[in-house]
Amino acid sequence: MIYQCQYHCPKCNKSLSKDTKVQLLFRKSDQKELKEILLEPEPGNYDFYTNPPTNFNKGERVDFHCTNCKKDLTSKKDKNFVELKMMVNDFIFFEALFSCIYGDKRTYIITENDIDVYGEANYDDIPFPDVSQIEEPSI
Numbered sequence: 001m002i003y004q005c006q007y008h009c010p011k012c013n014k015s016l017s018k019d020t021k022v023q024l025l026f027r028k029s030d031q032k033e034l035k036e037i038l039l040e041p042e043p044g045n046y047d048f049y050t051n052p053p054t055n056f057n058k059g060e061r062v063d064f065h066c067t068n069c070k071k072d073l074t075s076k077k078d079k080n081f082v083e084l085k086m087m088v089n090d091f092i093f094f095e096a097l098f099s100c101i102y103g104d105k106r107t108y109i110i111t112e113n114d115i116d117v118y119g120e121a122n123y124d125d126i127p128f129p130d131v132s133q134i135e136e137p138s139i
């Protein structure tokens with residue numbers, strides 16, 4: 001299922017959409033400055049465009065930040081994922097998480113009562129606890 005949704009910053013709530021893309025700032029681990037990156041809004045589509053053009057190494061972790069409030073968008077659920085707010089309408093939003101490890105093409109959309117997987121993500125391998133279920137911790 002592909003959602004035709006708008007992405008917003010979970011910190012300041014500002015829309016991150018630019019034309020048909022999602023605009024964020026990124027920083028490689030060996031850089032100080034934040035630079036611009038445009039992502040595809042379609043979950044699981046990892047095509048992107050950076051300004052200036054940037055090469056990434058497979059397995060490299062990239063920080064993503066909001067273009068408005070400049071806050072780090074790393075998910076509290078898993079530090080290897082970036083979390084955006086996916087607005088369905090004015091009242092309902094989902095959490096969109098995508099891997100910020102270059103080459104790791106996993107995207108998860110956490111809806112009200114389910115988790116949808118995209119890209120190379122797998123239902124058997126969801127890296128953060130299912131928010132809809134409270135389970136006994138396994139020992």
Ligand SMILES: [Zn+2]
Pocket residue numbers: 009010011012013014066067068069070071
């Ligand atoms: Zn923000």
